Amino acid sequence: MEIHEQDVRLDGNAAAGLLQEVFVHEFSGARGACASCGAVGEMGAQHLYMAPLAPGAVLRCAACEGVLMVVVHAGGRFRLGFRGLVWLEMKDTAVTS
Amino acid sequence: MAGTALQRRLTWRVAEVVDLGDETPRVRSLVLSVPGWPGHLAGQHVDVRLTADDGYQAERSYSIASAPAAGERLTLTVERLADGEVSPYLAGELRAGDKLELRGPIGGYFVWDIAIGGPLLLVAGGSGICPLMAMLRLRQAAGSDIPTRLLYSSRSLEEVIYRNELDRLVATGTALDVRLTLTRDQPERWAGYHRRIDTDMLTEVAWAPNERPLTFVCGPTPLVESVAESLVNLGHEPTRIKTERFGPTGG
Numbered sequence A: 001m002e003i004h005e006q007d008v009r010l011d012g013n014a015a016a017g018l019l020q021e022v023f024v025h026e027f028s029g030a031r032g033a034c035a036s037c038g039a040v041g042e043m044g045a046q047h048l049y050m051a052p053l054a055p056g057a058v059l060r061c062a063a064c065e066g067v068l069m070v071v072v073h074a075g076g077r078f079r080l081g082f083r084g085l086v087w088l089e090m091k092d093t094a095v096t097s
Numbered sequence B: 001m002a003g004t005a006l007q008r009r010l011t012w013r014v015a016e017v018v019d020l021g022d023e024t025p026r027v028r029s030l031v032l033s034v035p036g037w038p039g040h041l042a043g044q045h046v047d048v049r050l051t052a053d054d055g056y057q058a059e060r061s062y063s064i065a066s067a068p069a070a071g072e073r074l075t076l077t078v079e080r081l082a083d084g085e086v087s088p089y090l091a092g093e094l095r096a097g098d099k100l101e102l103r104g105p106i107g108g109y110f111v112w113d114i115a116i117g118g119p120l121l122l123v124a125g126g127s128g129i130c131p132l133m134a135m136l137r138l139r140q141a142a143g144s145d146i147p148t149r150l151l152y153s154s155r156s157l158e159e160v161i162y163r164n165e166l167d168r169l170v171a172t173g174t175a176l177d178v179r180l181t182l183t184r185d186q187p188e189r190w191a192g193y194h195r196r197i198d199t200d201m202l203t204e205v206a207w208a209p210n211e212r213p214l215t216f217v218c219g220p221t222p223l224v225e226s227v228a229e230s231l232v233n234l235g236h237e238p239t240r241i242k243t244e245r246f247g248p249t250g251g
Helices: A012-023 B002-008 B087-093 B126-141 B163-172 B199-205 B221-233
Strands: A009-011 A031-034 A040-042 A047-049 A056-060 A067-074 A077-081 A085-089 B013-024 B027-033 B045-051 B057-063 B073-079 B099-106 B120-125 B148-154 B176-182 B214-219 B241-245
Touching (some): A009 A012, A012 A056, A012 B099, A012 B241, B120 B126, B126 B148, B126 B163, B148 B199, B199 B221, B214 B221
Antiparallel strands (some): A056 A067, B013 B027
């Protein structure tokens, strides 16, 4: 079966549950800056590549498709790589509400 | 207070099915009672986890279709995919009184609240209507007159999810316009659209770019990307177009 890139692309929003396990705070509304092109945006709006049974996911910049971060959840561990994120900013939800 | 932060941590909760109803031949809504449910925003989703007797687990994300409300109830609407691993169970075998595990609410990006305002442009393909329905239900429950347009693509009239409720919302609500496009089969004398959503259709249905609508698009990845691209080409601000792609969910 031929797989087209477009068929497997998701939004960062789809990994919000997985990443909230790690960060505790809500992840899809978090903003970050791409190290490749400098674009700043919400993580939920970036491109996510994650298959249903895959042990991990790759988040790419919606502007340039550069890799922002990689997360693997397997063998009882989370491993995160932030190769293409200059910074990541999220709301401290414990403070408000 | 420590408790506040702890509540924000995502935990798996046991939900009980209190009611089920078919929306279309392949789509079923589940009303769940979730003890300790902290409430949600329109557009958020939950992760549902099923565990087989041998310990094998499968996890899927489903949008919450009910409006935010006080209490422990929420509604998920599930499309039964023929070769799916989770959806045939949720939308086929599950009965009232059965329990399942879920965690949420999840997401702070693809969300809408009355205070965010409009005008709103909602574009859905198939079961992509679900998170948008939470927004429409919230809008109605709040008696809001925020100008709102929904463009909804389905294969046939029988596959239009929430068809009667959408009719009711249009009849009883204020400043709400719903347009359907039926891409495969149309009833006789169907006066609506009968093709995939394209730039011409968006030009007719969408607000003018200078009205700065807030747009939510949800559906299969190709539909979402083509709609978002068309809207940007028409001059809409990319940052006011929020998308949720289904991708190959694996059902």
